[in-house]
Amino acid sequence: MNMELQEKKAVIIKFAGDSGDGMQLTGGLFTSDTALSGSDLATFPDFPAEIRAPVGTLAGVSGFQLHFGSTEIFTPGDNFDVLVAMNAAALKVNIDYVNKGGTIIINEDGFDDKNLRLAKYPEGANPLDNGILSGFEIIKIPVTKLTREALKDVVLSTKEKDRCKNMFVLGFLLWRYNRNLDSTLSYLHAKFKKLPDIMAANEITLRTGYHFGETAEEFTSRFTVRPAPLEKGTYRSVMGNEAIVLGLITASQKSGLPLFYGSYPITPASNILQGLANHKHFGVKTFQAEDEIAAIGSAIGAAYGGNLAVTGTSGPGMALKGEAMGLALMLELPLVIINVQRGGPSTGLPTKTEQADLLQALYGRNGESPVPVIATKTPADCYETTIEACRIAVQHMTPVILLSDGYIANGAEPWKFPKAADIPEIKVGFASKKDSEEVFLPYKRDENLVREWAIPGAAGLTHRIGGLEKQADTGNVSYDPANHEYMVKIREAKVEKIADFIPPQQIESGAEKGKVLILGWGSTFGVCASVARRMLDEGCSVSHAHLRYLKPFPKNLGVLLSNFEKVIIPEINNGQLSKVIRDKFLTPAISYNKIMGMPIAHQELYDFVKSIY
Amino acid sequence: MTTLSSNGDGPIQLKAKDFATDQDVRWCPGCGDYSILKQVQSVFADLGKNRDNVVFVSGIGCSSRFPYYMETYGMHSIHGRAPAIAAGLKMANPGLDIWVITGDGDGLSIGGNHLLHAIRRNFNLKILLFNNQIYGLTKGQYSPTSEIHKKTVTTPMGSIDHPLNPLMFALGANSTFIGRTMDRDPKHLQEMIRRCDAHQGTTFLEIYQNCNIFNDGAFFTFTEKESKPEHTIILTHGQPLVFGHNQNMGIRLDGWKPVIVDLEKDGFSKDDLWIHDETDQVKAFILTKMFDDPSGENALPRPFGIFFQSARSCYEALLFEQIDEAKKAKPGFDLDKLIAGSQTWEIA
Numbered sequence: 001m002n003m004e005l006q007e008k009k010a011v012i013i014k015f016a017g018d019s020g021d022g023m024q025l026t027g028g029l030f031t032s033d034t035a036l037s038g039s040d041l042a043t044f045p046d047f048p049a050e051i052r053a054p055v056g057t058l059a060g061v062s063g064f065q066l067h068f069g070s071t072e073i074f075t076p077g078d079n080f081d082v083l084v085a086m087n088a089a090a091l092k093v094n095i096d097y098v099n100k101g102g103t104i105i106i107n108e109d110g111f112d113d114k115n116l117r118l119a120k121y122p123e124g125a126n127p128l129d130n131g132i133l134s135g136f137e138i139i140k141i142p143v144t145k146l147t148r149e150a151l152k153d154v155v156l157s158t159k160e161k162d163r164c165k166n167m168f169v170l171g172f173l174l175w176r177y178n179r180n181l182d183s184t185l186s187y188l189h190a191k192f193k194k195l196p197d198i199m200a201a202n203e204i205t206l207r208t209g210y211h212f213g214e215t216a217e218e219f220t221s222r223f224t225v226r227p228a229p230l231e232k233g234t235y236r237s238v239m240g241n242e243a244i245v246l247g248l249i250t251a252s253q254k255s256g257l258p259l260f261y262g263s264y265p266i267t268p269a270s271n272i273l274q275g276l277a278n279h280k281h282f283g284v285k286t287f288q289a290e291d292e293i294a295a296i297g298s299a300i301g302a303a304y305g306g307n308l309a310v311t312g313t314s315g316p317g318m319a320l321k322g323e324a325m326g327l328a329l330m331l332e333l334p335l336v337i338i339n340v341q342r343g344g345p346s347t348g349l350p351t352k353t354e355q356a357d358l359l360q361a362l363y364g365r366n367g368e369s370p371v372p373v374i375a376t377k378t379p380a381d382c383y384e385t386t387i388e389a390c391r392i393a394v395q396h397m398t399p400v401i402l403l404s405d406g407y408i409a410n411g412a413e414p415w416k417f418p419k420a421a422d423i424p425e426i427k428v429g430f431a432s433k434k435d436s437e438e439v440f441l442p443y444k445r446d447e448n449l450v451r452e453w454a455i456p457g458a459a460g461l462t463h464r465i466g467g468l469e470k471q472a473d474t475g476n477v478s479y480d481p482a483n484h485e486y487m488v489k490i491r492e493a494k495v496e497k498i499a500d501f502i503p504p505q506q507i508e509s510g511a512e513k514g515k516v517l518i519l520g521w522g523s524t525f526g527v528c529a530s531v532a533r534r535m536l537d538e539g540c541s542v543s544h545a546h547l548r549y550l551k552p553f554p555k556n557l558g559v560l561l562s563n564f565e566k567v568i569i570p571e572i573n574n575g576q577l578s579k580v581i582r583d584k585f586l587t588p589a590i591s592y593n594k595i596m597g598m599p600i601a602h603q604e605l606y607d608f609v610k611s612i613y
Numbered sequence: 614m615t616t617l618s619s620n621g622d623g624p625i626q627l628k629a630k631d632f633a634t635d636q637d638v639r640w641c642p643g644c645g646d647y648s649i650l651k652q653v654q655s656v657f658a659d660l661g662k663n664r665d666n667v668v669f670v671s672g673i674g675c676s677s678r679f680p681y682y683m684e685t686y687g688m689h690s691i692h693g694r695a696p697a698i699a700a701g702l703k704m705a706n707p708g709l710d711i712w713v714i715t716g717d718g719d720g721l722s723i724g725g726n727h728l729l730h731a732i733r734r735n736f737n738l739k740i741l742l743f744n745n746q747i748y749g750l751t752k753g754q755y756s757p758t759s760e761i762h763k764k765t766v767t768t769p770m771g772s773i774d775h776p777l778n779p780l781m782f783a784l785g786a787n788s789t790f791i792g793r794t795m796d797r798d799p800k801h802l803q804e805m806i807r808r809c810d811a812h813q814g815t816t817f818l819e820i821y822q823n824c825n826i827f828n829d830g831a832f833f834t835f836t837e838k839e840s841k842p843e844h845t846i847i848l849t850h851g852q853p854l855v856f857g858h859n860q861n862m863g864i865r866l867d868g869w870k871p872v873i874v875d876l877e878k879d880g881f882s883k884d885d886l887w888i889h890d891e892t893d894q895v896k897a898f899i900l901t902k903m904f905d906d907p908s909g910e911n912a913l914p915r916p917f918g919i920f921f922q923s924a925r926s927c928y929e930a931l932l933f934e935q936i937d938e939a940k941k942a943k944p945g946f947d948l949d950k951l952i953a954g955s956q957t958w959e960i961a
Contacts, residue, residue: 036956038960183956227960231960232960233959233960234953234957235957235959235960236956236957236958246952249948249951280935280939281936281939281940281942284936285932285936287700289697290697290726290730293697293727294697294700294726294727294730297697297700297727298698298700298701298704299701300690300701301697301699301700301702301704302702302704303701303705304688304698304701304702305701305703305704305706306706307705309701324691327690331688417952417953420948420952456665456667456686456709457666457686457708459665460665461665461686462664462685463687464634464681464686465688466681466688466689467689467690467691476636
């Protein structure tokens with residue numbers, strides 16, 4: 001049969017199904033293969049907080065969005081070109097976001113009466129034949145039936161066979177986008193090494209899906225996306241939390257400090273703990289503590305003992321850790337606190353993304369309690385930002401808060417990873433007994449206002465530290481009013497001094513001076529970058545700057561802001577960075593806020609910037 | 614034992630005063646904490662401890678000021694969290710000799726969760742819980758160990774809060790070492806500190822400590838010489854449970870029920886009595902249940918000493934075993950391999 005190969009510049013696919021349908025795995029495997037094909041890409045997994053919400057319901061729909069292309073890709077995209085709908089609920093939840101003329105791949109077997117009822121389609125209104133799908137290219141496949149048929153000779157229960165149906169879809173898509181099965185098969189072989197029956201069933205179904213594309217006569221085209229003009233080099237695909245794991249181990253190796261990670265399971269930070277637990281061969285100590293407070297408490301103990309101490313959590317856990325963070329800053333011990341933000345307040349939206357913990361990070365402790373705050377902007381950026389958080393902590397003897405979010409944590413992108421040898425060492429030293437000193441002064445500071453790291457076990461340095469206010473130099477308990485004010489100021493000055501050791505703020509795109517500056521932080525990077533580029537292409541005077549350092553700010557930030565007529569700050573919160581920027585620089589920043597537990601879409605930000613341009 | 618002096622002039626034997634800091638001790642005059650501090654300092658000197666290797670970690674409360682007065686490493690942390698912090702320190706450096714100082718409010722109220730899990734995991738930590746059955750530092754509120762009906766500033770009509778039994782709690786958490794002693798018996802206190810020091814694992818030592826300002830005499834029945842013989846029983850491994858002014862009373866087990874017998878009148882000899890066995894966890898539970906209000910009729914005497922001890926691997930030892938095992942399983946797995954992951958591709 002004569003098969004046409006159509007070339008596409010970029011494609012956005014949404015995999016949607018029941019949360020038990022394996023859509024995250026399907027999307028993840030298709031993404032891995034897409035990465036290997038050389039496309040640039042961005043992903044957005046979107047799933048319910050319930051592990052298995054009631055089968056077939058609207059609440060149970062799990063989705064995975066992938067945007068890949070032969071040009072630079074910044075975001076997972078707004079609407080999709082292709083929707084895979086495994087059941088009626090998945091179609092209903094997503095149909096409004098399919099581009100006109102887009103393709104909908106439907107598992108016909110997910111549209112029986114029960115599925116339609118659970119998806120709350122009115123009686124007798126089957127979307128497959130009531131016309132609402134006109135205007136789309138519809139590919140109906142009885143996926144469940146074909147999967148069972150393919151596995152009829154395999155000795156597995158029907159339930160186990162049905163679980164393979166995502167492989168059919170994956171096989172079909174790999175065929176449709178002109179790929180081969182190599183990378184997926186090698187994944188399956190590794191994953192199901194100990195379960196040969198399951199492995200065989202998955203492989204048969206995958207191949208069946210692939211061959212279905214070839215042999216079913218209805219398909220006349222396959223699609224191909226050329227590799228993106230990415231910088232030369234060796235790449236891998238990486239997710240945000242995965243990159244944090246790699247960054248922490250790298251920082252440990254580069255500082256020569258054993259890594260200690262104390263944490264308590266919480267979405268979406270748990271897989272940092274899980275990831276590190278698999279790397280004990282690097283001497284990594286992971287400790288699943290009894291609660292969030294013990295998690296940071298154990299990390300403070302480990303920091304006192306001379307480890308590279310880290311704790312990770314999400315917003316509710318940050319709230320619980322507040323008092324202990326205050327202790328860490330009083331003790332002036334190095335500690336990295338990772339907050340993978342999610343929708344709040346309270347339990348909020350555990351599996352949805354938000355940037356609403358910035359003010360909590362900056363101010364969420366009792367007393368005058370300055371803590372450096374830095375934020376990562378993309379999955380791959382987590383690597384470098386994590387190393388930077390560790391560097392600041394150990395070189396400036398301070399707790400450091402690293403902000404990520406659910407979107408970055410679960411998103412994936414191609415990463416041109418560095419060689420270990422090219423990553424600078426993190427210089428760090430412990431205090432030792434000096435002959436010139438009669439008594440050791442634990443709170444004596446160097447020219448950067450940093451005290452020495454004196455760890456128990458060191459000869460001749462016995463001293464006591466604690467949460468009570470300390471006398472300058474000696475660290476003894478002091479209730480002296482003038483000393484308290486002095487210590488408050490010096491702790492603040494110490495953190496501000498870090499600005500001397502961070503790079504000046506760069507402009508990502510656009511000129512140093514102009515009409516509009518889009519100022520972002522965190523996971524809005526992709527949308528800010530793509531909107532700025534689009535408007536620059538249209539000849540607008542727009543620039544984009546993205547903050548990694550939120551406390552202290554880079555020293556040139558004030559001047560940079562003053563070079564623009566308007567500063568727009570897009571955030572997935574109610575305007576938190578805007579408040580800080582207005583407070584610090586009196587800049588009349590214009591907020592663009594979206595608080596729906598979702599990333600900001602490209603088109604909506606573009607429209608907004610246009611509207612005030 | 615000896616320790617090396619820091620200026621290299623050979624071994625020196627530290628004295629109790631060498632474990633005292635230059636800070637003024639700020640507990641109220643007459644507080645039971647003074648005795649505990651003194652006994653710890655003198656036992657540490659006797660044991661020839663190296664100050665550089667010792668760390669005291671405490672929470673918040675009167676007892677938690679303890680680290681400021683020990684010329685060792687020390688951290689006065691936050692309320693209730695000392696066991697968690699000490700656990701992290703132990704995992705960072707298992708060679709350190711770490712002592713946790715806590716109180717009935719700090720350890721059993723706000724910090725109950727951490728105490729439970731530290732004990733369960735059996736870190737090699739020595740926990741001294743100063744029990745004075747009152748909140749002292751916040752001025753006289755009742756604590757989780759205060760007796761029922763107790764009138765305090767927050768319980769003007771008397772407490773309706775059922776008191777916690779600390780040793781039963783610790784044993785319930787599968788402690789490998791529980792004991793009880795008192796501030797007013799320096800010799801026993803010293804002996805118990807030595808026993809803690811010798812144990813591998815989390816030791817939980819409850820110390821009855823008099824707060825002479827807010828709860829004076831809470832334990833006098835057990836600590837003063839007039840009433841002590843009738844109301845306390847000193848546990849010694851392998852010895853029968855005897856008490857009384859002339860050691861004339863004993864405890865016999867009737868099934869699982871401890872019964873007081875008068876050795877002079879009831880026709881029992883010492884051979885009929887309960888012989889203390891520190892390794893018997895079931896009997897240790899019965900001992901923890903000997904928790905009667907001493908003013909009650911037929912109240913059982915309150916036991917002091919080591920109730921139970923057993924050997925179990927320490928958490929930190931298992932942690933380092935796993936790390937060694939993982940290192941052996943993946944020799945030569947370097948940072949470059951880690952960063953590259955399992956799948957890479959080239960852009961030329």
